[in-house]
Amino acid sequence: MIEITRSAIDTGVILEQLNSRAAGAVCLFLGTVREMTAGRRTIALEYEAYPEMAERKLAELEVEARARWPILEVVIVHRVGRLELGEASVAVGVNSPHRADAFEACRWLIDTLKQTVPIWKKEEWADGTEEWIHPGKPDSKPGA
Numbered sequence: 001m002i003e004i005t006r007s008a009i010d011t012g013v014i015l016e017q018l019n020s021r022a023a024g025a026v027c028l029f030l031g032t033v034r035e036m037t038a039g040r041r042t043i044a045l046e047y048e049a050y051p052e053m054a055e056r057k058l059a060e061l062e063v064e065a066r067a068r069w070p071i072l073e074v075v076i077v078h079r080v081g082r083l084e085l086g087e088a089s090v091a092v093g094v095n096s097p098h099r100a101d102a103f104e105a106c107r108w109l110i111d112t113l114k115q116t117v118p119i120w121k122k123e124e125w126a127d128g129t130e131e132w133i134h135p136g137k138p139d140s141k142p143g144a
Helices: 011-018 051-068 099-116
Strands: 002-005 025-032 040-049 073-079 081-084 088-096 119-125 130-133
Touching: 002 051, 011 025, 011 073, 011 088, 025 099, 040 051, 040 073, 051 073, 051 099, 073 099, 088 099
Parallel strands: 002 073
Antiparallel strands: 025 088, 040 081, 040 119, 073 088, 119 130
16 A cells, blocks of 8 residues: 555554454554654654655656565555644555564565655754755664
């Protein structure tokens, strides 16, 4: 399941999608809106995307992940619109017969998504300033 949505991310639905008797591992990553980034206080984030383009790129990542690891299911949901502190902005889930493959595939998917998928993030800072972060531009540190 690949989805760009304005709705809150429902982890229960995602976990149900990943439920399989063939899977010995389910890995679910949630990216959430944090308060502090590189020493600056965030009050909210806003995400924008051209959904058809972003979903097409996400589907390409799914195909590549399936070629690299023996994963059974892939779920990627990215939220757009204004998000408050603590809300989930992205969910990446995979299941696999073995945990190492599930962990590796999940990490590769989120890291590659952040670098290549055309989804833009606007940081709204507590001092009243704003900054757009484009795909491929690193956050405060790798893996942030």
